[in-house]
Amino acid sequence: MAIVKTERHPELPPPVSESGVIGWMRNNLFSSPLNIILTLVSVYVAWVAISGFVSYTIINANFAGETRADCTDTGACWVFIKARFGQIMYGFYPVEERWRVDVGYVLGAIGIFCILSDWVKNKKWPAVYMFAVYPVICYFLFSGGYFGLPTVETSEWGGLFLTLVLASVSIFVALPLGIVLALGRRSEMPIVRMLCVGFIELIRGVPLITVLFMSSVMLPLFLPEGMNFDKLVRALVGMSLFSAAYMAEVVRGGLQAIPKGQMEAANSLGLGFWKATGLIVLPQALKISIPSIVNTFIGLFKDTTLVLIIGLLDLLSIVKTGTTDKEWLGMANEGYIFVAMVFWVFCFGMSRYSIWLENKLHTGHKR
């Protein structure tokens, strides 16, 4: 008594109330009385917030002019930022030498592009350039004193330039140092392991500000008289050590994810510990950890603002000082919103990149 279908049913479009925009709205926004209320309240709140923000920052804002008096509209007075823009970007770097900073940026951008882009196949040269050649170039370029470039003391460095210097140098030092610490922490030699664990846990258990205090106040005490470290170097030491501890944990996580079989296979091919680690285990571990490394860098980038507390003039500090300038009193809103937006663009951009990278790399390490 079989029942058999002889004619196939045609594909029909879904009923209007279920499909398209109306269907989507019904299901996502208005599916129940509670949802309806929630949607209406949320849309109202969002409208008020967004329109308020847009009208403050764009519609009613003042963009043109040179002085305070030009801020006639009710919105944000961006003239404040415009007027102090040079300082915000370069700090007190002499105006006629600022081209050196710009050259540094361009060289850095080229290097980063080569490392990240798919167009450049052989990554070895960009890597050597970025990690060995570029820092040296920057040192001579920015501080001068050689090759006919006039000296610019680090006390004159400031603004966004200083923020980028702090972040980049710290990560340059933190990455290799973190790798060493991570390897040390996994070592079978108890003394080495204890020292590494001790350092890592000590740094991770205290706030960055205490590490910065330590490096700016205690470093001069630790070194023989006469050896003078300028403020920026002290801050860099503090920040680098701090990031190295967190980087060590990230790399350790990556190392733990590599199966023991990899080291065993390398050993059985005749590779000793260092060669096996350097050629086989570490490259894989680093590749897995790249998203976490980028996240650590984002955190580091945000943390550079703390140098305000030890008196360095990074982006935030320079803007804050600007708000206390007699001519520009009351510009706190504009100043901090500007700084917030700059950081947000950088950090959000980097985190999106990290997500994209993670997706791209996962195809190799699917579990």
Next chain:
Amino acid sequence: MTTDAQGLGAGDSKLRDPRVRAVLYQILVIVLFVAFVYYIADNTIDNLEKLGISSGLGFLQQPSGFGIGIVLIMDYSSQTSTHFDVLLIGIINTLAVSLSGIFLATTLGFIFGVLRLSSNWVVNKIAAVYIEVVRNIPLLVQLLFWYFAVLGVLPLVKESFQLGENFYVNNRGINFPSIVPSDGFWVIPVALLVAIVIGVFISKWAKKRQDLTGETFPVFWSYVGLVIVLPTIAALIMGLPYTIDYPAFGRFGIKGGWVLEPEFLALLIGLSVYTGAFIAEIVRSGINSVSHGQTEAANSLGIRSGLAMRLVVLPQALRVIVPPLTSQYLNLVKNSSLATAIGYADITAIFAGTSLNQTGQAIEVIGITMLFYLSISLIISMFMNWYNKRIALVER
């Protein structure tokens, strides 16, 4: 070739034995480390001598000589109180803002974490905006914003903004009426304690009753009722044993009542909003990590969504949420050190800040400060390990 018990052949150099090498490496490391420490200690002693800075913890007994803006619980005077008192006040202030911050941040985080999972598109996106905006702006920027841009534009005391009859808002803080206990006030906290104890008994009784008869009892609402009703009755019986001190304008500002300083407020709001965004992400991914099949299985057994969330999803989600959550709590405590930037008197600001400036004893002061934070870190780690062991899912 014959090998001895350790696996070395007769002619092999001892240096090639990995165990020997390991010992040699470690000896080398120890020697280098000790030399390094010695070098630093030597320099430090020299430098301290030259600068005329004393050593040791004796400075803790010295009078501090400076005023402190916010002092809780203890009495403080710049003439008689010692640096040790400064340390204690700093610790109390740090804990005060940290604990309040943890409470607020957790609340914010859980609310927005759940909203971020909402099927309502608008609500979902609003939560997403909050999380993505706040997480990508440095905490210090947010703190300065709250302190200078928001609280800084509050009016002068003379022109305080008035909320209702008894709340004044100005640039020195928010003034509340405060409750001044008089005779017999003790019944109210006692009544509260009694209410909680009764609540505990009720919940135990309700569980037994459910086991026996299957009927459930509204334990949560009983708690709420008891906590409200019992202290109220106690207060009424004693004839309302308290007076309310209303803030009022005096000659030099507002007198009476209680003040929440803008420094505390800005730090609290900044910390809570910032950490709340991270907690929201943690909550969201925790709940997401519980496979949808669990909810489906519960639903197909007739268990409704709310109950299924409570009995099936949340217990599993919490296992994933708690470790990173405690990590964020630790971050919040460490981030409270940014109080230095806005003048709130936490341990970093007054002890590692002012006391250090006064005495110059950087090593001792910073060492003690770090020890404080390390202890908190240790306590939180220990709790986390205990919790993880306790709730680990039992597997083969």
Next chain:
Amino acid sequence: MSEAASTQTQEDVAIQLVGMHKWYGEFHVLKDINLTVERGEKIVVCGPSGSGKSTMIRCINRLEEHQQGQIIVDGIELTNDVKKIDEIRREVGMVFQHFNLFPHLTVLENCTLAPIWVRKTPKEEAEAVAMKFLERVKIPEQALKYPGQLSGGQQQRVAIARSLCMNPRIMLFDEPTSALDPEMISEVLDTMISLAEEGMTMICVTHEMGFAKTVADRVMFMDAGEIIEQAPPQEFFDNPQSDRTKLFLSQILHNA
């Protein structure tokens, strides 16, 4: 309203699907499904992946929503009414491909959770009922273990016992053995066969054709969202009518 339903009493008909359609967005996943399941009937549903068979049974206990047509379970029509959904879910048990046991509860607690919280059964009574069903599925000694400590076959049997503790009148099986290692499939199928022999109304989505031959009253073949052919197992396997059915059978029996 279907005419066929009126010639049978309510008691006889367990499930009725009348002109049911379902869409995922623009994709028409279930097309004009008409099905009547009588009490005590055992139906096996087979078909290629993507044919909509799981979706169909998941609509029956409202894990998925249908957009057009009617679903009537035990005389109750399935709509957005929460009360009706609850009533139906109490009468219909479901066993999943991936077991979906609650890992943070013991086997016994897994089984007593719903009776205690939904039917408000006292704990002792619920535990007695649970032990009875755990004996039925032949693993009473595992009562105090956690799901993570059991093998796949044991977990699936616990899942069956868990559903039975709510005393459902209908059991739905969504590829119950597809996630099991081969040597554990028979212990689960044996449990399902004994359940069938006691007269439980069952709809089972599966690739186990041996099971279908042993137990089914009707075998249904679905393809691209439609029911192409249904017949008693003898007829279905020996004399399939539709070309599509023939193609499918040749593919799976070839590899059986």
